Amino acid sequence: MHYRALGGAQGPRISAVCLGTLPFGTTVDEPTAFAILDRFAAAGGTFVDTANHYACWVPGATGDESELLLGRWLRSRGAAGRTVLATKVGARPDAARGARWPANAEGLSAAAVRAGIEGSLRRLGTDRVDLYYAYPEDRAVPLEETVEALAGLVQDGRVGTLGAGGHRTWRLAAARHAAAGRHLPGFRAVQRRHTYLRPRLGLPSGHHLEADEELLDYAAAHPDLSLIGYGTLMGGAYSRAGRPLPEAYDHPGSVARLRVLAEVAAECAATVNQVVLAWLMGGELPVVPVLGVSSVAQLDEGLAALDLRLEPVQRARLDTA
Template sequence: MHYRTLGGDQGPRISAMCLGTLPFGTTVDEATSFAVLDRFAEAGGTFVDTANHFAFWAPGATGDESELLLGRWLRSRRAAGRTVLATKVGARPDPARGAARSAHAEGLGGPAVRAGIEGSLRRLGTDRVDLYYAHLEDRSVPLDETVEALARLVQDGTVGTLGAGNHRTWRLAEARLIAAGRGLPGFRAVQQRHTYLRPRRGLPSDLRGEADEELLDYAAAHPDLTPTGYGTLMGGAYSRADRPLPERYDHPGSVARLRVLAEVAAECGATVNQVVLAWLMGGPVPVVPVLGVSSVAQLDECLAALALRLDPVQRARLDTA
């Protein structure tokens, strides 16, 4: 395993890959989830990602499942002290806010942030999380209210580092400026959807944007900000014939990139998934991939990408395809 520091020199030491636990406890059963977590830890993985709403959309689920399962694993393996634990607030369903999914989320108001961390700590069975993401923008409350509410969690010791997920770059920058101007802890990690293929142009605007050039340029200028990426392997669509490309990536511009990706993988004796992960981790702005796997075999394929180094010519071909 390789390691880096989260959020600059003062942050915790994290593994270069993060294990996502979105389906654990719902579509991935407990025995399989524990086996994947065990293998990740055995390989030196220390960075694990969950949320207070994973995966409420699964049949019969409430959104408690991932955190509860992870809490059971941490206790049974006595792994809390060697695990950098990330969870999120902002997207858990709140029926009091309305029936539409976009309006159904708890949001990022002060009371919601406080209730969110209290619920997560209870489900995880811990008194502190290492990284706490504000997940999804909430423009119904003033940004300074969210910044101050999150900062209080760091100040009272229940959170180590703050992050933002699915935020526009300008909102991220504005939040960081508010925090800096008030002498408060601010965002030091950002999580966006990020993969090798680029989305089609002209997509309707939403708050689940990609990690684009603007965000990566901002991160390059601010080394105290660590980018993490989810959806990196598109649910298997790079390698499985039964998994079509998501609509946002299914466009003529993807044809050349997929061709070069396959060529580079063949040259390296690697899988296309491994090349995607190596491309993310080894770029000018290294990205921590959040692995979405549902078996030990899938995890092992991803872990093998740690040994893959793309040469400058291969990276240039991938970048310019």
């Protein structure tokens, strides 16, 4: 395993890949999820990502499932002290706001932030999370209210580091500026969808914002901000026969990039998934990819990318395709 600091050189040490637990307890059963978590830990993985709404869209689910399962694993393995826990507030269904999600998401008011951390700590069975994301942005609430509420969680010791997900870059910058102006802890991590293929232009906005050039430029200029990428392998669309590309990536511009990706994978005796992960982790702006897997075999494939080093000429071909 390789490691890096989260949110700047003085931040907590995290594994260079993060294990995503979105389907754990819903579409991935507990024995399988425990086996994946065990394998990740045995390989030296320390950084694990969940949320207080995963996976509320699955029929019969409430959003508790992933955090509850992860809490059971942490207790059964005595792993809390060696696991860097990330969870999120902002998208959990709130019945008082209606019956349909995501329209009824809890949002980022001070009250929602306080209730969110209390619920997450209870489900995880811990008294602290290492990284707490505000996800997604909430323009119905004054930015200063959210910034101050999140900072309070750091100040009282319930949260280690703050992160933003689903925030546009200008909004992320404004939140960081507001925190700095008040001498408060601010966002030190940002999570966005990020993969090798680029989405078509003109897509409608939503929760799943891409790591676009504006964000990449901003993150590169601010070494105290870590970029965490999810959706890196597009649910298996790079490699699984019969799995079409998501509509956002199914456009003529993807053809050349997929061709070069396959060529580089053949040269490296690696899978295309491993090349995508190596491309993300090894760039001038290193990205921490969230591995979303449903089996130990898929996890092992992703972990093997840690030791894949792309030659400069290969990276240049991938970048310019």
